Amino acid sequence: MPSNIKYPEHLVFGLDIGTRSIVGTVGYKDGSVFKVVAQVSRFHETRAMLDGQIHDIIKVSETIKDIKDDLEHRIGRPLTDVCIAAAGRMLKTVTVRADCEFGTETVMEDEHVQSLNLLGVEKAYDALREETKEEDLKFYCVGYSVIRYYLNDFSITSLLGHKASKAGTELIATFLPEEVIDGLYAAIQKAGLFVANLTLEPIAAINVAIPENYRLLNIALVDVGAGTSDISITKDGSIVAYGMIPFAGDEITEQIAKSYLVDFATAETIKTACLKKKTVSYKDILGIPHKLDTKDIIQNVSETVDMITKNVADKIIGLNGEKSVSAVFVVGGGGKIPSFVEMLAQHLGLPKERVALRGQEVLQNVVYLEEEVKKDSTLVTPIGICLNFYEQKNNFIFIQVNGQRVKLYDNNHMSIADVAVQIGFPNEQLFPQRGKALFYYVGEEKRMVRGEAGESAVVKLNGKRVGISAQVEQNDKIEIESSTVGKDAVLEVRSLPEYKETISFQFNNKTVVCPKFIKANDELVSGYYEIQDGDRLEILNYYTLEQVLAFMDLEVTDEIYINNELADLEDKVYENFSIRYIVNLSSVSNEDNEDEEEIKDSQILEITKEEQKEHEITVMINGEEAVLKGKKAYIFVDILDVYPFDMSAAATSHLRTKVNGKVADFTTSLSDNDNIDMYWEE
Incomplete structure (x- = not known):
C-alpha cells in the first residue's frame, strides 16, 4: 500500500456520475493549484443511466464502490465523504423579475433586499409549479443568482443604501426534482459513502472553464456529455442562463451502431478511435470483421453532429435573448468528435476561432501527480466538482x-x-x-x-x-x-391638510363663525367624520345664503344683500363675505296700517344673532350637568363653551360624540335635558 505522507490530512473526493462513465478524483488544494492525487474512470457495464438520470441504482452504486475501492488502494487511506453533481437535464431554471413599491422613499437595507430576492424566488417557484402541475413533481430550490437590481426602474448593481420608492430584482432561480436527489443519494449511500457536497454539473464546469474575469463577456459554455449537452451563458459578470438539450455523444454512438451493425459498446469504441486513429477494425454482430477509415466514419455521422450542433445553437440563441453570443467554450467528451466545433460555429454565425474546445488551457492550475493522465476537455467537470467543495459546502440536511x-x-x-x-x-x-x-x-x-x-x-x-x-x-x-398585520389606515376629515374647522362671515357688521361643511359622497359630514375606503370628499369653502339663515335661525326676508348686492337663497357666501339682513317690513305688526308711511328708512331694523330671542337649556355632559345660554338655538359644538375638554389626544385617538346614545357630530342640534357623551377612543 503506497505511503500517504506527501498528502495533506484532508483530501477531497469527487465523483462525476455521467451517462456513459463515472470519474472519481481525489486531490487537494495547495494555494491556487489543485493537485490530483489519483483519478479512476469506469464505464457503465449496462445502460444503468440514461440522459443523466440514474435508472439502476444498484448497478451505479456497484460502479461507485469499485471506483472507491480502487482510489483507496492508490492513496492508502479510506474515503468516506464525496462531492457529486446533479445532471443539467433535470435542472429547472426560471428567470423572473419581482418589484416592490413603497409608499414613501425608503432607504434600502439588507432586510429590504433579502425580502425582494425571496419575493423573486417565490415568484419563480410559483411559475415552475404552474409549468409542471401536470407532472406532479416536488422541486427543491438549489440556489438563485441575481442578474441585476432595479432602483425606480433603472438598472443598478446594488440597492443597499439607496433611497427608493420602487425596487426590483431580476434573478435566475434553479430547481431540482426530488427523485433526482433521492436517486443520487441512494446510489452514494449504498456504496458506503456520505454526500459532503452537491453542486450542479453546469456550475462545476463553468467554474473551471470560464473564470470570473471572463464573465463580463457574453460567452456560452457547452458541456457535451453522453446523454445531454448542458449550456451556461455569462454576461456582465454573472451567469445569466442555464439550459440543456437531450442530444449529445450517445446520439453519435447510436448512429454508428445502426450504420455498422454493432452493439452499443463496440460503437463507443469505434467513436473513440475516430479521435486518435486513421483506421479502426471491428466485428459486427454477425462476427464479420471490418476495417474502416475513420474519416469515412466521421462523414457517416456528420448529419447527426449537424443535428446536435443545430439544437445547441438554437438553445444558446434562445437563452441569450434571440441573438448569438460572442464566443463558445466546448467541454466534455461528446464535443471532441471532429467537425463538432466547426458546425456549431456555423450555426451560430460565428468565426470558427470563436468556438473552441477547452481542455488543457483551462486546467493550468491543475497538477496531476499521476503522470499517465492527459489533460483534456473530459476532465473539466470532474475537477470542477472537487473545486466546488472549497467554494461552498452544498448538501442536503x-x-x-x-x-x-x-x-x-x-x-x-x-x-x-x-x-x-x-x-x-x-x-x-x-x-x-x-x-x-x-x-x-x-x-x-x-x-x-x-x-x-x-x-x-x-x-x-x-x-x-x-x-x-x-x-x-x-x-x-x-x-x-407568523408576522402580524398592522392596523388598517384611519383618517378623519379634520386631518386633511386643506381642512379648516370654521368659516366666518360679516353679518350686519358683526363676525359670525360657522362650522365648515364637508361632503362625503354628496352627504354633509363634520370634521370628525372617519373617511371610508373609496370616499369622494369635497371640502366646501362656502355656505349658501339659505344655509347661513338656517344656522342663525332667521327667516327669509325680501332684502338680503351679499357684498352689497341683492342676493338669492342659492347664492354662495365665502370667507369674510359681508351680509346685510333687512327685516321684512310687511311682517311688522301695525293694526291700523295708518302709521306705515311714517316709518322712515332710518328706522329699518338690522337684526343680528345677538338680537334674537335668547333662551337657555340644561344638558348632561359625560354625567355632569351644564347650562347653555345666550343663544336662540344650540348645536353640539356649543358645549365647548361651558365644558372643559382635553384636546391633546387628537393625534393618537379618535373622538367619539353621542347625543342620547346616538352618534352625533358637531352640528347636531341640542335640546333641553339631552344626555351628551364626548370622549377619546384608542
Missing part, C-alpha cells in the same frame, strides 16, 4: 421547522429566510405586514394613506430568538411565528 422534520438543500450559507422559501412558508408572513391602505378622493385627486406596519415574525433557533438571516445547520430546531 435535516432540520425541524415548527416541529416538522424537513429535508433541505444546504449551500453552506443557508439562512432561516432560505429555509422558509424551501418549505413554502409565505414570504409575507416573515416580514411586518401593513394594515389595509385607505384610498379616497379629494375633488378629482386620488389619495392614499398606508396602514400601520405590524410586527415581524418571531423566529427562534434552538430556543433562542434570532433574525431571519441567522444561519442554520444540520439538526437545528426552528420555530417561526
